[in-house]
Amino acid sequence: MTEKEKALFYRKLREQLEKDYVFPSIYVFELMVALGEQEEKITQIKSLFDPTVLISTQDRNETKILKIQTVMISSLDIIRIYKEAAKIEGVSLRI
Numbered sequence: 001m002t003e004k005e006k007a008l009f010y011r012k013l014r015e016q017l018e019k020d021y022v023f024p025s026i027y028v029f030e031l032m033v034a035l036g037e038q039e040e041k042i043t044q045i046k047s048l049f050d051p052t053v054l055i056s057t058q059d060r061n062e063t064k065i066l067k068i069q070t071v072m073i074s075s076l077d078i079i080r081i082y083k084e085a086a087k088i089e090g091v092s093l094r095i
Contacts, residue, residue, distance in 0.1 A: 010079050013095060017075035027072040030094035031085055035062040042066065044088050048081050065094070 001009070021027070033041045042064070046055060049068060058065045072078050085091050 010083070013082070014075045014079055017078055021075070023075065024071055024073050026069060027078055029066075029068040029070075029078075029081065029085075031066045031068070032092040032094055033064045033066065034090040034092070036090060038064050041088055041090055045085060045091065048084050 031045055033045070042055075042057070045066060045068075049055075049070060053068055053070045056067045058067070082093055082095070086093060
């Protein structure tokens with residue numbers, strides 16, 4: 001994905017979040033972690049959130065799906081976390 005495509009994607013995501021939620025709001029992140037060094041990647045993902053946040057995992061084929069439910073203050077906070085998670089190799093966003 002090019003930088004221009006990323007910018008458009010996140011702009012549309014922000015518009016959709018602001019349409020669907022009244023902040024602060026409970027939000028559920030879903031992230032997929034590919035096979036290989038999953039525990040290290042999951043640790044990196046956990047570091048993006050408050051340590052008290054509950055994270056559930058589900059195994060699907062060669063992928064682990066993480067669901068993280070937390071209170072978010074704004075759409076920009078949600079996007080910030082998605083951007084940081086996208087930097088982790090082998091992690092895919094489920095939006």
